[in-house]
Amino acid sequence: MTYDVIVLGAGLAGLSCARDLMLGGADVLVVEARDRVGGRVDQATLPDGRLVQLGGEVVGRGHTAYLGLVSELGLSLVPSYVAEPGEIVYSTASSVSAGRPGWFTPADVASDEKVTAAFVALAKTVDPDDPWSHPDADRLDRLPVSAWLREAGATEGVVRLWEIGQLGLAGGSYDRISLLSELRKSAAVPSAGHYEYDDWEGLRVAEGSATVALRLAASVQVRAGAPVAAVRIAPSGCTVTLASGEELTTSAVVSALPVGPLRGVHVDGVSSARLSSLHRQRNALAAKLAVAYPRPFWRDLGRNGLSECEGVLGSTWPQSEGVLSALIPPERYAVLLGIPPRLRISELLAEVTRMYGPAEPIAAYLRFWGTDPWTQGYVTQWAPGDVMAVGPPHGTHEPPFYVCGSDQWVAGYMEGAVRTGRTAAREALRRG
Numbered sequence: 001m002t003y004d005v006i007v008l009g010a011g012l013a014g015l016s017c018a019r020d021l022m023l024g025g026a027d028v029l030v031v032e033a034r035d036r037v038g039g040r041v042d043q044a045t046l047p048d049g050r051l052v053q054l055g056g057e058v059v060g061r062g063h064t065a066y067l068g069l070v071s072e073l074g075l076s077l078v079p080s081y082v083a084e085p086g087e088i089v090y091s092t093a094s095s096v097s098a099g100r101p102g103w104f105t106p107a108d109v110a111s112d113e114k115v116t117a118a119f120v121a122l123a124k125t126v127d128p129d130d131p132w133s134h135p136d137a138d139r140l141d142r143l144p145v146s147a148w149l150r151e152a153g154a155t156e157g158v159v160r161l162w163e164i165g166q167l168g169l170a171g172g173s174y175d176r177i178s179l180l181s182e183l184r185k186s187a188a189v190p191s192a193g194h195y196e197y198d199d200w201e202g203l204r205v206a207e208g209s210a211t212v213a214l215r216l217a218a219s220v221q222v223r224a225g226a227p228v229a230a231v232r233i234a235p236s237g238c239t240v241t242l243a244s245g246e247e248l249t250t251s252a253v254v255s256a257l258p259v260g261p262l263r264g265v266h267v268d269g270v271s272s273a274r275l276s277s278l279h280r281q282r283n284a285l286a287a288k289l290a291v292a293y294p295r296p297f298w299r300d301l302g303r304n305g306l307s308e309c310e311g312v313l314g315s316t317w318p319q320s321e322g323v324l325s326a327l328i329p330p331e332r333y334a335v336l337l338g339i340p341p342r343l344r345i346s347e348l349l350a351e352v353t354r355m356y357g358p359a360e361p362i363a364a365y366l367r368f369w370g371t372d373p374w375t376q377g378y379v380t381q382w383a384p385g386d387v388m389a390v391g392p393p394h395g396t397h398e399p400p401f402y403v404c405g406s407d408q409w410v411a412g413y414m415e416g417a418v419r420t421g422r423t424a425a426r427e428a429l430r431r432g
């Protein structure tokens, strides 16, 4: 049997692409390596019925493609951790403080306001769809964010606070992130400030973010447990070879694979410029801890469960009633792997206790997304020089080879997956 389109990967990108192709009248098959759909969104159910999100979780008001899909699927959005009462905690080597850390002086506050305004103004000069055309693109791309902060006159307190926030997001140290990529990300979801939580993280799907993938998968044909080893692209017909050796034939191929696993797939019939652009992209390696407690005990101390930390954990936030999420950023991933396996969760929980006091968890889940063979990452990471090196092929297609996935948007995220997935479907349908 020959399909109109074979989509590689059943994450949010592949599934939203396949659904639109199917609704457009195409005969589509999604091939997926794992024995489950969803990719970087996954959830567990507690004995009391609560869902625990183990991957992607929150979205913002600016994530219009994702919000539109959620409403089409009949799912509902509710405020995320931003609605939780209480104070944020900063946990550094020397102190745990509710609200801004004691070392952040009034001079730092003034400096923060000044550099934030400069950052927002500079972001307005970058076209998120074409950052390469910026007159100063090369220099901005080679400049790490922390170097720009110092150039812009930020105090060391501000540089440290931005770094703590960035490691909280687990995107990789600002010493190693391209300023152009950060400006592009900011320009894609315009905001009054730098990474405003409401615009990027203020909402979540009440039924569970992994339910979005399950709903999508219910309407499309998915072959799970079928890793792809090779694809051959030709206008006269394409072949997808599974790791089992089985060959599938199709008129077009959509790759919805993360950039790490994509490097392991042999691709023939696509220009070397496109392949080297795709293979140049990288991901930040992160792990996620999700801990379920009987109740939101952090409220007892007047804290909202949100923290930015300088431990092995980079951040915590309440994902739902009594369930706490935490990220381990790339810089501390190796430290986590170095902890003897049976001590890992207890050492991370000790960091939680330091911030919120003792509490007995019902369940704890630790997922090593950075070294998971089918993800090899977390979100896209743009090191200095990477935006220019990946270049304008980023997120574009070479029919009958189409590309989507959160890595093909400015900065990852579930928004990137849905946005690029639906765009790839539109493009493939337009070309028949």
Ligand SMILES: Cc1cc2nc3c(=O)[nH]c(=O)nc-3n(C[C@H](O)[C@H](O)[C@H](O)COP(=O)(O)OP(=O)(O)OC[C@H]3O[C@@H](n4cnc5c(N)ncnc54)[C@H](O)[C@@H]3O)c2cc1C
Binding pocket: 008, 009, 010, 011, 012, 013, 014, 031, 032, 033, 034, 037, 038, 039, 040, 041, 054, 055, 056, 057, 058, 059, 226, 227, 228, 229, 256, 257, 258, 261, 262, 265, 286, 287, 288, 369, 374, 375, 377, 378, 379, 404, 405, 406, 407, 412, 413, 414, 415, 416, 417
């Ligand atoms: C811990 C964590 C927390 C996150 N938090 C958030 C958040 O709060 N908000 C947000 O917006 N985003 C978040 N993200 C990012 C977001 O989840 C992802 O960007 C998005 O889900 C990626 O979707 P995708 O379809 O592009 O890729 P994926 O979900 O990675 O899907 C790719 C699919 O391809 C499959 N695959 C890989 N190799 C092969 C192969 N050779 N053959 C066949 N199939 C293959 C994989 O198994 C996978 O199912 C988070 C991610 C992680 C890991």
